[in-house]
Amino acid sequence: MEKMEHTILEDQRGERIDKVLSTVNKEWSRTQVQQWIKDGNVLVNEKKIKTNYKCNPNDKIEISIPEPEELDVVPEEMDLxxxxxxxxxxxxxxxxxxxxxxxxxxxxxxxxxxxxxxxxxxxxxxxxxxxxxxxxxxxxxxxxxxxxxxxxxxxxxxxxxxxKTVTRKYKAVVHGVIPHDYGTVDAPIARDQKERQSMAVTDNGKHAVTHFHVLERFENFTFVECQLETGRTHQIRVHMKYIGYPLAGDPKYGPKKTIQMNGQALHAGILGFVHPRxxxxxxxxxxxxxxxxxxxxxxxxxx
The missing domain is CATH 3.30.2350.10 (Pseudouridine synthase)
Known part of the structure; x- marks a missing residue:
């Protein structure tokens, strides 16, 4: 069982323990943290606490992360x-x-x-x-x-x-007409505090950079190629929304009235890397x- 420690900061005073810990590690969901607290895997100042515990500065938190359950993943014949x-x-x-x-x-x-x-x-x-x-x-x-x-x-x-030596280029259609031919979005991304299933540009996020250039302009849309410098979750979708040109068909980050395409118009078309051997x-x-x-x-x- 892996153990981690965290000391509560002044700006976390009065915050619920489950909320604080779900921001300490972006991979931990609040529900998961709550279960660890109920199971006694989270100690504050060496004592067990409840999920609604309000943090105080300098609280010493110890988290015992249980081993993930081994699940049986079954091979399935597919036409790959x-x-x-x-x-x-x-x-x-x-x-x-x-x-x-x-x-x-x-x-x-x-x-x-x-x-x-x-x-x-x-x-x-x-x-x-x-x-x-x-x-x-x-x-x-x-x-x-x-x-x-x-x-x-x-x-x-x-x-x-x-x-950042892997080449990853995506084709996308975005809402709006981008006036300039080239652009770079350099904006940190983290989990959205209001909507846990989504990502957002936030000050305390992880470094994220997307380069793009316009391939073709239409009446209300633009066809672009985006190149990833970093690879954050939903990076292109979040970055293009952030600069005001959300992906067409994107049910999570796009406008409600968008194209009918069963998801975002985004295709990872070019992939390049150095062969390991x-x-x-x-x-x-x-x-x-x-x-x-x-x-x-x-x-x-x-x-």
Whole structure:
């Protein structure tokens, strides 16, 4: 069981303990923290407390994080769109609507289920729920993902992501007409305090940078290519909303009246990285899916 400690700061005075701890680590949900408190895994000044405990400056918090439950993820035969594969890495084009990896309560139909049926060797660094997964794209975003088939490949690919040397370019359609051809959004992202299922630009967020350039302008929309420098959750969706050009079709970050497309018009079209074993730079490109192409045709015709 992993243990973590946290000392309450002056500006956290009077805050509920579960709220404070869910901001200490962005991966912890408030519900999860509340369960740890009920189970006696959270001590304040070496004493057990209730979930509604109000913090005082210099309170010493000790959190005992229980080991995650081992869940049985079942291989499922799927017709995967594999762009490249060797003994170390695999590049797959994920369709819109598919979740990348299982989670409690959602153990089937994910890309990982399909990968486990396709190949028996995936890196185990990320545990039983995310074998081989080094980065993700959202359920309703289509496009290319690199997958590690062993731990050597996993560590190499993760290091490249950390060092920002992986090429990740996305095509997107956004609301509004962007007047300038190029732009960079440099704005930190964290979980939205008002809406826990969403991310937002906040002062205390993690460093996040997105570069974009305009490919085509339409009457009320713009077709853009975005390049990720960092890879925060929902980064392109949050950044484009932040500058006033939310993604078309985005049910979470876009306007209520948007295009009918079953999710955001966002496609991870270009992926490039250095091969973990050979040291050779490899780059792959996946064409826009049919519904995205149809959307562009419709906008061109209307324009």
């Amino acid at each position: 769109d594999i762009y490249y594969e060797d003994q170390d890495v695999l590049v797959v084009n994920k369709p819109k609507g598919m979740v990348v990896h299982p989670a409690p309560g959602h153990l089937t139909g994910t890309l990982v289920n399909g990968l486990m049926a396709h190949c028996k060797d995936l890196s185990g660094i990320n545990g039983v729920m995310r074998p081989g997964i080094v980065h993700r794209i959202d359920k309703d975003t289509s496009g290319l993902l690199m997958v590690a088939k062993n731990d050597l490949a996993h560590e190499s690919l993760v290091n490249q992501l950390v060092e 050979s040291g050779e730079y490899m780059e792959f490109e996946a064409p826009l899916p049919t519904d995205f192409q149809q959307l562009l045709e419709k906008m061109k015709n209307n324009h």
